[in-house]
Amino acid sequence: MSAMIRICLSLLALLxxxxxxxxxxxxxGFDPDAILALKGLQLLDQRLNAIGYRLAEANTPYCPRxxxxxxxxxxxxxxxxxxxxxxxxxxxxxxxxxIAVAPDSPGATAGLLPGDDILAINGVSIEDVPxxxxxxxxxxxxxxxxxxxxxxLDKVLVEADATxxxxxxxxxxxxxxxxxxxxxxxxxxxxxxxxGASADGKIVSVTSRMAEYFLNDDEFAxxxxxxxxxxxxxxxxxxxxxxVNRGFFGQFGKSASQIKSTEIEADRLSVWLxxxxxxxxxxxxxxxxxxxxxxxKGIFSASTHYRWKKRVRxxxxxxxxxxxxxxxxGKYAPPxxxxxx
Ligand SMILES: [Zn+2]
Numbered sequence: 001m002s003a004m005i006r007i008c009l010s011l012l013a014l015l016x017x018x019x020x021x022x023x024x025x026x027x028x029g030f031d032p033d034a035i036l037a038l039k040g041l042q043l044l045d046q047r048l049n050a051i052g053y054r055l056a057e058a059n060t061p062y063c064p065r066x067x068x069x070x071x072x073x074x075x076x077x078x079x080x081x082x083x084x085x086x087x088x089x090x091x092x093x094x095x096x097x098x099i100a101v102a103p104d105s106p107g108a109t110a111g112l113l114p115g116d117d118i119l120a121i122n123g124v125s126i127e128d129v130p131x132x133x134x135x136x137x138x139x140x141x142x143x144x145x146x147x148x149x150x151x152x153l154d155k156v157l158v159e160a161d162a163t164x165x166x167x168x169x170x171x172x173x174x175x176x177x178x179x180x181x182x183x184x185x186x187x188x189x190x191x192x193x194x195x196g197a198s199a200d201g202k203i204v205s206v207t208s209r210m211a212e213y214f215l216n217d218d219e220f221a222x223x224x225x226x227x228x229x230x231x232x233x234x235x236x237x238x239x240x241x242x243x244v245n246r247g248f249f250g251q252f253g254k255s256a257s258q259i260k261s262t263e264i265e266a267d268r269l270s271v272w273l274x275x276x277x278x279x280x281x282x283x284x285x286x287x288x289x290x291x292x293x294x295x296x297k298g299i300f301s302a303s304t305h306y307r308w309k310k311r312v313r314x315x316x317x318x319x320x321x322x323x324x325x326x327x328x329x330g331k332y333a334p335p336x337x338x339x340x341x
Contacts, residue, residue, distance in 0.1 A: 028088050038080075038089040044189045044211050046100040046114070049073040051221045051279075052187030052204060053102035055228055058277035060182045062337040063232060067184035068157035070177050071105020072098055072112060076146040078131065091115030093167055096126050096149055106178040112166070118149070119172065120165035122156050150186070153177075185231045187224065195295075197223050199230035201237065213291055218283030221274055225284075229269035232337065235262040260306070265336055267311055271318045272334035281322075284315050 028035070053071045060066065077095050080086035091097055094117040101107045101114060118126055129148050136144040156162040157179045164175045185204050192207040199205075204227040206220075214220040230236070239262065245255045271281040292308020306314070325332050 030085050030088055034082065034085050035089045038086060041189060041191065041208060042090060042099055042114070044208060045073055047217065047220060048187045048189055048206055048211075048224065049100040050102045051217055051224050052185065052228065053105050055221065055225055055273050055277045055279075056183040056185055057105070057180075058331070059232075059273050059334075059337075061331070062276075062334055063183035064337070064340045065184060065232075066181040068154045069105070069180055069182035070107045070153065070157070071102030072107035072177070073100035073186075073188070074118065074146060074149060075099045076142065076149075078142040078145065091117075093117045093170075094119065094126065095131075096146065098166075106180045110164075110175045110177045112164070112175055112177070113168070115168070117167040118164055119167055121149070121152050122163055123165075124152065183228070183232060185228055197227050199227040199236070201231055201234065204228055204231065214287070216283070218274075218280045219287040221277070221279040222270065222284035222287045225270035225273040225277075225279070226266045228273060229266040229336075230262065233262070233265055233269065233340070235266070238262065264306065264314060267306075267314045268318050269334055269336045271315050272322060272332055272336075275322060276331045276334075281315070281319055285312050288312060288315075 049071070053069060056069055074096055075090070077083050077086055077092045077097075080090075083092075086092055090099065091114070096118045098107075098112055098114050098116045098118065101112050120126060126149060129145055129152070131145045132141050133144050133148045136147040139147050153162060157177070158181075159179070161179050162177045164177060166173055166175055184202070185199075186202065187204045187206075189211065190205045190207050193209055194207055195210045195213070197204070197206045197210055204224060206223060206227070210223065211220070214223070239258060242258055244258045267284075271284055274281045274284065288308050288311050292311070321335070322332050
């Protein structure tokens, strides 16, 4: 549970302890804790989506491989264990709804809002998208339809703007989302008791527990930029091609050193990505120092990652390189992206 949700819950406990509201039950009839938990998760998703979009968009000139970026985060009702609560808390009237719209993104410019249901993309109804498309068999079953919908939207946007039919407050409307190519990646919060973040080549995931640690968006951006760097540098492909064991045995020998080299690259690139998006690269040092001191064991003692003091040294080296680089339009060309195809 995130700090934010816990604060919300303790406020709620106070509220419900007062005699005036003691007998009140929420009009929806749903457990208020369950509703607040979903609202808290949505806030985290909105924050991550905004930070991820800003990093992906700001670094577009340096990404040789680009993809459609709408700034929209779509969710499927099937992703939620209790669909009735999700419908009430997040505004699902159909299967697929907008959970987050990044500021200054094509989705925001189109006028789209969280809670808008997607009915159709360029006239193709979402109802016709199978809920368990075998083309997405690698995804858990509850994520297959949303994967298909995201791909449908991406394909349209490669060529031209997309027309979305949406449902807002019972009214059907058409909205046009501009085609905009930027650095590839999607961004999502995964609900987990573990602190962590990951990058699978396409999606950057940050766990709900990890988000407890971010004191501000710059620190949040430090972790997102590190994971985005893994995706931009195609580290997953590189490790798979070298048949590196990412599991327990990956902590030893050759696998460990290959994983460590990708971690060092991701750290190095992250501060450039942050600076170009207007985040304070110093936040990477503040965050990893605090986090490293508190998590001295665990991942920081693993042979796959540098200990935090060495990581801080990497960030400082990159900041010096950046200071010696001539910015173009206020941005610094990251050396690690220069040689990519
Ligand atoms: Zn990493």
